[in-house]
Amino acid sequence: xxxxxxxxTHLIKTRGQQVTLRCSPKSGxxxxxxxxxxxxxxxxxxxxxxxxxxxxRGNFPxxxxxxxxxxxxxxxxVNALLLGDSALYLCASTLPGQGRYxxxxxxxxxxxVT
Amino acid sequence: xxxxxQNSPSLSVQEGRISILNCDYTNSMFDYFLWYKKYPAEGxxxxxSISSIKDKNExxxxxxxxxxxxxxxxxxxxxxxxxxxxVYFCAASARYGGSQGNLIFGxxxxxxxxx
Numbered sequence: 635x636x637x638x639x640x641x642x643t644h645l646i647k648t649r650g651q652q653v654t655l656r657c658s659p660k661s662g663x664x665x666x667x668x669x670x671x672x673x674x675x676x677x678x679x680x681x682x683x684x685x686x687x688x689x690x691r692g693n694f695p696x697x698x699x700x701x702x703x704x705x706x707x708x709x710x711x712v713n714a715l716l717l718g719d720s721a722l723y724l725c726a727s728t729l730p731g732q733g734r735y736x737x738x739x740x741x742x743x744x745x746x747v748t
Numbered sequence: 749x750x751x752x753x754q755n756s757p758s759l760s761v762q763e764g765r766i767s768i769l770n771c772d773y774t775n776s777m778f779d780y781f782l783w784y785k786k787y788p789a790e791g792x793x794x795x796x797s798i799s800s801i802k803d804k805n806e807x808x809x810x811x812x813x814x815x816x817x818x819x820x821x822x823x824x825x826x827x828x829x830x831x832x833x834x835v836y837f838c839a840a841s842a843r844y845g846g847s848q849g850n851l852i853f854g855x856x857x858x859x860x861x862x863x
Contacts, residue, residue, distance in 0.1 A: 638791070667850060676752075676837050676853030677792070690850055724791055726851075735780050735841060735848035739791035 636661060638740035640725050646746045647715050655710045655743045659727030665689075666708040667737060668700060669724040677724055683708055712745075720747045751775045752840050754854035761861050767825040769857050771838030774819065778840040780848060783812060783823045786835045786856070795836075796823070828861045835859070 639658045647653050659666050665684045669677035679692035683702035702708045706727075712719055722744050726737035753772045761767045769783075779800040784792035798805040798812045798821070805812050811824045825832055835858050839851040 669851075674855070676839075676855050677851070679850040679852070682850055684847075689847075690844055692850065726791075728848075736782060736794045736797055737851060738794060739784075741789075741791045 638663075638725055638727050638738055640723075640740040640743050642743060643741070644744045644746075646748060648748055649715055649717060651715050652711065652713045653715060653745060655712075655723050655725075655745070656707065657710070657725030657727075657740060658707045659725075660729075660738050663727035663729045663738070664706050665728040666702060666706065667726045667728070668708070668710045669726065669739075670694075671722040671724055671742070673721075680710070715747045717747050720745060749774075750854075751778075752838055752852050752854040754836075754838055754857050756857050757855070758858045758860070761828045761859065763830055763861055763863050764827045767823075767828045767832065767859055767861065769823040769825075769836050769838075769859065771821050771823075771854055772819060773821075773840050775840070775842065775852075776819070777842040778852075779843060780841045781812070781814060781821050782839045782841075782851065783810075784837045784839060784853075785832075786837060792837055825859075828859075830861050830863050833859055833861050 667682040668680040671677040681691040686702045697713045699711045722742045724742045726739045782797040783795045786792045814821045835856040837856045838854040
């Protein structure tokens with residue numbers, strides 16, 4: 635059973651550019667969340683997708699947008715990249731409805747903005 | 749303002765002894781708590797969770813204790829093994845729109861278990 639997968643593993647972009655990160659959830663999971671983890675910090679919630687709609691959003695600007703596809707996979711898009719966007723971007727999936735709310739994380743995408 | 753705090757950035761323990769990692773929270777709406785372990789270059793791995801209706805949950809060598817009145821939880825690892833060396837994150841969530849909301853993480857505690 636494949637876990638959460640993310641692509642690419644690493645990415646280097648220039649300020650002002652746009653980036654798209656991809657995530658495939660764990661088999662059977664229908665909810666996908668995205669987090670940003672800066673160096674020395676815990677992951678910070680960006681947004682969550684369920685049934686192809688953004689269900690909840692953290693304190694991130696509109697430059698951060700996402701999408702969920704019918705097969706539950708998801709994309710995170712960041713426009714007009716800033717140096718401060720350099721971080722590890724984590725995707726997590728959840729199997730709701732069983733009274734347990736663990737989120738299972740992928741390995742992350744390391745984004746470097748120069 | 750940090751809603752989930754892990755005040756010890758690091759902890760060093762001898763192999764075979766108990767490791768105790770602590771976490772405090774401020775939001776009384778949190779009703780589900782989780783611990784994750786993270787190795788370098790990997791995503792966080794779920795370890796153990798506890799609902800606010802319980803005060804203890806055990807899974808093998810890992811036990812989580814919840815003290816709601818003190819807004820404090822702790823993770824006990826007994827016995828500690830060198831492979832437990834990693835960064836441990838405490839996370840909390842509250843109900844949101846009929847489901848469970850996003851996770852709020854602490855900054856993590858780096859555990860080193862010495863042979």
